[in-house]
Amino acid sequence: MELALQSYTFAVEFDSSVPEYYVDRAALCHKMGKHTEAFKDLMSVPAEQRTPEVYKLAGKILTSLGSYTMAEQWYKEALKTMPNDEETLQLFQITRTKRLYQPINTSKWPVRVKFMEDTGKGIYTEKKIEPGEVLFRDTPVVSAQTIESARSSPACSLCSRSMLTKEFYFGKIWDTLTTTQRDIVAKHWPVVKAMTCAHCERECYCSEVCRDVAWRQHHQFLCPARNPAATELYDFCDRGRNIVEGMWNSVFSPMMLARVWASILSVVKFATMEEMLDEPSEESWQMARMPFQRFVASGTSGYAKTVPDMVALMARIFSAADDTLTLDVTEEEFETCYYKVACNAQSYSSTLYASLIHATFVGRVRDAPDDAAALAFALRDLEPPDDQVFGGLFQIQSCLNHSCAKNADVVDCQFTPNVAGVEVKALRWIEVGHEVTTVYVDTALPRRVRRAWLLRAYNFLCECERCRFEGDDGSRCCQCGARTIPPARSWKACGQCRQAWYCTPRCQKMHWKAGHKNVCVNTQQQEAPPQQEAPAWTAMASDVPTLNEDGDLAPSGGGGGEDLRESIASNIMGPPRALYEIRPPENDGVVITEINDDEKQEASPAAPPPGGDDGQEVAPTAAVAPPGDVAVEEMPSSAKADDTPEQDSVPAEASVVPDGSLATAVTTQPAAPAEKAEDATIPEATAAPEAAAGKPEEAAVPETAAAAAAPEKKAEGTAPEVTAVAAAEKPEATVPETVAATAAAAAAVEQPEATVPETVAAAAAAVEQPEATVPDTAAAAAAAPAAVEKPEATVPETAAAAAAAPAPAAVEDQEGATVSETAAAAAAAVEKPEEAPAPESSPPPPTPDEPAA
Numbered sequence: 001m002e003l004a005l006q007s008y009t010f011a012v013e014f015d016s017s018v019p020e021y022y023v024d025r026a027a028l029c030h031k032m033g034k035h036t037e038a039f040k041d042l043m044s045v046p047a048e049q050r051t052p053e054v055y056k057l058a059g060k061i062l063t064s065l066g067s068y069t070m071a072e073q074w075y076k077e078a079l080k081t082m083p084n085d086e087e088t089l090q091l092f093q094i095t096r097t098k099r100l101y102q103p104i105n106t107s108k109w110p111v112r113v114k115f116m117e118d119t120g121k122g123i124y125t126e127k128k129i130e131p132g133e134v135l136f137r138d139t140p141v142v143s144a145q146t147i148e149s150a151r152s153s154p155a156c157s158l159c160s161r162s163m164l165t166k167e168f169y170f171g172k173i174w175d176t177l178t179t180t181q182r183d184i185v186a187k188h189w190p191v192v193k194a195m196t197c198a199h200c201e202r203e204c205y206c207s208e209v210c211r212d213v214a215w216r217q218h219h220q221f222l223c224p225a226r227n228p229a230a231t232e233l234y235d236f237c238d239r240g241r242n243i244v245e246g247m248w249n250s251v252f253s254p255m256m257l258a259r260v261w262a263s264i265l266s267v268v269k270f271a272t273m274e275e276m277l278d279e280p281s282e283e284s285w286q287m288a289r290m291p292f293q294r295f296v297a298s299g300t301s302g303y304a305k306t307v308p309d310m311v312a313l314m315a316r317i318f319s320a321a322d323d324t325l326t327l328d329v330t331e332e333e334f335e336t337c338y339y340k341v342a343c344n345a346q347s348y349s350s351t352l353y354a355s356l357i358h359a360t361f362v363g364r365v366r367d368a369p370d371d372a373a374a375l376a377f378a379l380r381d382l383e384p385p386d387d388q389v390f391g392g393l394f395q396i397q398s399c400l401n402h403s404c405a406k407n408a409d410v411v412d413c414q415f416t417p418n419v420a421g422v423e424v425k426a427l428r429w430i431e432v433g434h435e436v437t438t439v440y441v442d443t444a445l446p447r448r449v450r451r452a453w454l455l456r457a458y459n460f461l462c463e464c465e466r467c468r469f470e471g472d473d474g475s476r477c478c479q480c481g482a483r484t485i486p487p488a489r490s491w492k493a494c495g496q497c498r499q500a501w502y503c504t505p506r507c508q509k510m511h512w513k514a515g516h517k518n519v520c521v522n523t524q525q526q527e528a529p530p531q532q533e534a535p536a537w538t539a540m541a542s543d544v545p546t547l548n549e550d551g552d553l554a555p556s557g558g559g560g561g562e563d564l565r566e567s568i569a570s571n572i573m574g575p576p577r578a579l580y581e582i583r584p585p586e587n588d589g590v591v592i593t594e595i596n597d598d599e600k601q602e603a604s605p606a607a608p609p610p611g612g613d614d615g616q617e618v619a620p621t622a623a624v625a626p627p628g629d630v631a632v633e634e635m636p637s638s639a640k641a642d643d644t645p646e647q648d649s650v651p652a653e654a655s656v657v658p659d660g661s662l663a664t665a666v667t668t669q670p671a672a673p674a675e676k677a678e679d680a681t682i683p684e685a686t687a688a689p690e691a692a693a694g695k696p697e698e699a700a701v702p703e704t705a706a707a708a709a710a711p712e713k714k715a716e717g718t719a720p721e722v723t724a725v726a727a728a729e730k731p732e733a734t735v736p737e738t739v740a741a742t743a744a745a746a747a748a749v750e751q752p753e754a755t756v757p758e759t760v761a762a763a764a765a766a767v768e769q770p771e772a773t774v775p776d777t778a779a780a781a782a783a784a785p786a787a788v789e790k791p792e793a794t795v796p797e798t799a800a801a802a803a804a805a806p807a808p809a810a811v812e813d814q815e816g817a818t819v820s821e822t823a824a825a826a827a828a829a830v831e832k833p834e835e836a837p838a839p840e841s842s843p844p845p846p847t848p849d850e851p852a853a
C-alpha cells in the first residue's frame with residue numbers, strides 16, 4: 001500500500017488539477033487509517049467538482065474520525081444526487097446511530113444505558129435493586145422555570161431554589177400591614193436574598209455565583225439590556241400564557257428553547273476565544289451542540305408553522321445575540337429543538353421549596369403566641385405558596401422509558417446548595433438486567449386513552465405489561481380476541497380491575513396466568529380521577545384523546561387499526577408535550593412524582609375480590625347486553641345468585657371460528673379440577689349492569705373457595721420481556737441491515753472507549769454546510785408504512801431506507817432526519833393484538849394441578 005501511496009502522490013504532484021488523483025489517494029489513505037490526510041485530499045477537490053462518491057468517501061472518513069455530525073452532512077450531500085443509494089443510506093444510518101447512542105457515563109451508578117431496537121435508549125440495571133434504592137442522580141444540561149410557576153413562585157433562575165420573599169408572599173396585603181406587623185414578619189421570615197441580573201431586572205438569582213454562571217451559560221445572549229430582541233421573550237413569559245395556541249405546556253417554557261441556543265452560542269464563543277480565532281470553527285459548533293444531540297425528538301414537522309411569531313422572535317434574538325456570533329433559528333432548527341425539549345423535559349425543583357420557607361415562617365410565628373396574635377388577621381386569607389417548578393433536560397434521566405407499570409420514580413434532589421437535580425429511585429425489587437421505567441402519562445386513565453396520549457405526545461404505541469394485559473372495552477375478549485355479537489355487547493369485565501374482558505371463565509383464567517395477575521389492580525384503590533384533582537396536566541390531557549368522532553381510538557374497541565391510523569393522520573396534529581408532572585411534596589417534602597403514581601397500588605397490593613360482592617359488581621364501562629343475545633347465553637350459567645361455586649357445573653365456552661367471529665355453538669366441557677391457590681385469586685368477571693340485573697345467574701363467573709385469597713404481588717421487572725414481545729410484534733420486517741445498524745449501535749453503547757473522537761480540526765475547517773436541518777414532513781410521517789429515517793426531506797422513502805432504519809422510536813436529531821415508529825406501524829400493532837405472540841412472561845404449561853385448558 002505504501003508503494004501505491006507513493007504512486008498516487010506522484011500523480012498528484014504531476015498534475016494537481018486532476019481531482020481523481022486526490023480522490024484515489026484519499027481512498028487509499030482512508031484504507032491505511034490515515035484519515036486526516038485522506039480528508040485533506042478530499043478538500044483539495046473543488047466544491048463544484050465533488051461527485052456523490054466524493055461526498056460518500058468524506059462521510060466514511062469523518063465517521064472514522066468520530067466526527068459523526070459532519071459525516072452525516074456529507075452523506076446527505078451524497079444522497080442529494082443519489083437518493084436511492086443503499087450503501088450511503090446504510091452508512092448514514094449507522095453514523096447517526098453511533099452519534100445518538102454513544103455511551104452515556106453511568107459508571108457511578110448500578111445502571112447502564114443500553115440501546116434497544118424498539119424503544120431506543122433505555123436504562124437497565126447492573127445488579128438486583130432494592131425498593132427505595134437510588135438508581136442514579138442527574139443534573140440538568142439546561143433548564144428554565146415554567147411560565148406558570150415563575151408567576152406564582154419566584155426562584156433562582158439558575159439553581160432553582162425558592163426566592164419566596166415576604167413581600168412576594170404577602171403580595172397586596174403587604175402594603176396594608178402596619179409597621180409592627182411587618183417587623184414581626186421580617187423577624188420570622190427565613191432569610192431569602194434575591195438579586196437580579198446586573199444589567200436587567202428580568203432574572204433573579206440567589207447568589208453572585210449563580211448570577212455569574214448564568215451569565216456565562218446563557219444570559220449574556222438573552223439579557224434584554226444587551227439584546228433588546230429578548231425583551232419580547234421575557235414579556236411573553238411574564239404574561240403567563242403557558243399555553244400558546246394550545247402548545248406550550250406547564251413543563252417547559254420557550255425560555256428553555258432560548259437557553260438551549262444560548263448555551264450553544266456560549267460554548268462556541270468561549271472556544272473561539274480560546275483558539276484565538278476570528279471566526280468560530282466548525283469543530284466548536286459541533287462540540288457546542290454535542291450535549292443536545294443525544295436527546296431524541298419525536299414529532300412531525302409543521303409545528304413551527306403553528307407558532308410563527310415565536311419562531312420569528314427566536315430568529316430575531318439569535319441573529320443579534322452577539323457582536324460576532326449569530327445562530328440561524330430556521331423553522332427546522334426551531335422544530336428540532338422544540339421536539340427535543342418536548343420529548344425529554346423533566347420537571348423538577350430545588351428541594352429548597354417555597355413551601356419550606358413558608359412552613360418555617362409559620363412554625364416560627366406559632367412558637368411566638370403574641371406574634372401569632374398580631375398577625376392572625378393578616379394571615380387569615382393567605383394560602384400556602386406554590387412551589388417553584390423548573391423544566392430541565394437531563395442526560396441520563398432522559399433515557400428513562402415509559403411503562404404504565406413503572407418501577408421507578410423521579411424525585412427532586414439537591415446536590416449542593418447551588419445545584420439541584422433529580423434522583424431516580426426504585427419502587428420495588430428490580431432484577432439485574434431489567435429495564436428501569438417511569439411513567440409519562442396518568443396511569444389511572446384507561447388503556448386506550450393512555451396509549452392515544454403516548455402515541456400523540458411521544459410517538460410510540462405502549463406495549464408495556466399493563467397495556468398487554470388490559471383491554472380497551474368489553475367488545476373483545478382479552479384472551480382469545482373473540483368479539484361480541486353485536487359489537488355493542490360487552491363481555492364480562494375482570495371483577496377487580498375492570499380493565500380486562502373475557503368471553504369465558506376459561507379465557508379469564510388463561511389471561512390471568514399469562515400475565516393479567518401481574519397488572520391487575522383494583523381501580524377503586526387508585527387515586528381520585530384527574531378531573532377531581534385538576535392538576536396542570538388535566539388541562540393538557542383533556543384535549544388529547546379526541547381520536548375520532550366518538551372519542552375512541554376505534555369503534556367498539558378492540559383496537560381497530562384503521563381507525564387508529566386514520567385518527568392519527570387526521571387528529572394527531574399537535575406536537576408532543578412532556579407529561580411529567582410535579583406533585584406537591586409529600587411527607588418528607590421532597591417528593592416529585594409523575595402524573596400518576598401507581599406505586600401506591602404496588603405498595604399495597606389490591607385487596608382480594610370481596611366475597612360474593614365483587615362478583616356482583618359491574619364494570620362501569622360495560623355495555624348493555626340485550627336479553628336473549630347469543631353471547632349472553634354463552635356465558636356461564638353455573639353462577640348462582642349466592643355465588644356458590646358449582647364444581648361440577650360446566651361453564652359453556654364461547655368458541656371462535658377461524659374468521660374471528662364468535663361461534664354460536666356451545667360446547668360443554670368437563671368440570672375444572674380444584675384450582676391452585678394462584679389461580680384461585682382471579683377476580684371474577686363482572687357483567688354489564690343491565691345484564692347483571694336481568695340475569696343474576698349470569699352475573700359472575702363461579703367463585704372458587706380460594707377466591708378471597710390475596711392476589712399475587714405484581715411480577716417485577718418484566719420490561720425485557722415486554723421489549724422482546726413488542727419487537728416480535730412489530731409489523732415491519734427487521735432486515736439484516738437493520739440488525740447490523742442496531743448491532744453497531746449496541747456496540748457503540750457498550751464500548752465507552754469508542755467515544756473519544758480523534759481530532760477533526762482539518763475536517764471541521766473544510767465543512768461547508770454545518771447545520772442543514774431537515775425534519776420529516778407531517779405527510780411523510782403519516783403516510784409512511786414502515787419506520788423510515790430520511791436523511792433529507794427530499795430523499796424519497798424507499799424500501800432501502802425503511803430497511804436501514806435502526807431505531808423504530810421516533811428519533812429526530814439536531815440535523816433533522818427522523819427515525820420513526822410511524823403511526824401506521826403503531827396502528828398495525830394495535831390492529832392485531834390477538835395475533836401477538838404469547839408473551840414471554842407467560843407461565844409454563846399448566847401442571848396437573850392446574851385447570852385443564
Ligand SMILES: C[S@@+](CC[C@H](N)C(=O)[O-])C[C@H]1O[C@@H](n2cnc3c(N)ncnc32)[C@H](O)[C@@H]1O
Pocket residue numbers: 118119120121122294295296298343344398399400401402403457458459460461462463464809810
Ligand atoms: C424521554 S425519551 C426516552 C429515551 C429514549 N428511548 C431515547 O432513545 O432517548 C422518550 C422517547 O422514548 C421512546 N419511548 C419511551 N418509552 C417507550 C416505550 N415504552 N415504548 C417505545 N418507545 C418508548 C419514545 O420514542 C419517546 O418519544
